[in-house]
Amino acid sequence: xxxxxxxxRVIRVIGKIPKGKAATYGQIAAxxxxxxxxxxxxxxxxxxxxxxxxxxxxxxxxxxxxxxxNLNVPKPEQARRLQEEGIAVSFRDGNYWVDLKKYLWNPK
DNA sequence: GGTTTGACCCTAA
DNA sequence: ATTAGGGCCAAAC
Numbered sequence: 023x024x025x026x027x028x029x030x031r032v033i034r035v036i037g038k039i040p041k042g043k044a045a046t047y048g049q050i051a052a053x054x055x056x057x058x059x060x061x062x063x064x065x066x067x068x069x070x071x072x073x074x075x076x077x078x079x080x081x082x083x084x085x086x087x088x089x090x091x092n093l094n095v096p097k098p099e100q101a102r103r104l105q106e107e108g109i110a111v112s113f114r115d116g117n118y119w120v121d122l123k124k125y126l127w128n129p130k
Numbered sequence: 131g132g133t134t135t136g137a138c139c140c141t142a143a
Numbered sequence: 144a145t146t147a148g149g150g151c152c153a154a155a156c
Contacts, residue, residue, distance in 0.1 A: 028153060047138055051152095058151045064137035065154060081137075089137040100137095 028054065029066045039080045042108045043127035044120050046084045053129065064089070079103040080127075088118040 031054040039045050048060040056062070067078050079100040083089045088111075090097050101111045101118040112119045 048140095051138085056152070058139085059153065060138040061136055061151065062138090062153050065135080065152095067137055069154080078137090083138060084140090091137080095137095 028056065028059070028062065029069075032063055032066045033070075033074075033076055036076050036078060036081060038129070039077055039127050041077075042125070044080045044082055044086075044104070044109060044122070044125045045127045045129075046082060046122070048084055049127070049129075050081065080107075082120055084122075086120045086122040088120075 032050060035050050035053045036045075046060075047063040048057070050063050051057055051060040063081070067081065070076070070078055088097050088100050090100055097118060101113075104111050104120065109120055109125050112121075
């Protein structure tokens with residue numbers, strides 16, 4: 023029996039993000055019925071196994087910035103993965119940015 | 131068990 | 144417009 027843990031729900035929701043779109047942490051938190059647990063979403067991804075095929079790279083913060091740093095996965099890799107999906111990523115002030123107006127996932 | 135910790139977000143100054 | 148501070152809540156310790 024699979025446990026209906028917060029982590030499982032988060033991973034499940036991330037798997038639904040369509041290619042070429044991006045979602046924010048807060049957005050995902052809201053979708054798992056814990057609108058204030060945005061930070062937790064990041065905590066889940068922090069412990070994500072490397073073999074995970076889930077599109078974790080489509081998750082960014084509310085400003086459209088890639089928040090990753092000094093973890094097992096470097097920022098440039100996430101930026102490149104997004105670009106490969108057709109998402110424009112710009113580099114500003116030492117960080118990568120995505121235009122949320124264009125690429126934010128609009129779930130139903 | 132309690133305490134600490136964040137891939138964050140929102141508000142106020 | 145930018146910056147600073149506090150809240151959040153589940154997982155890790």
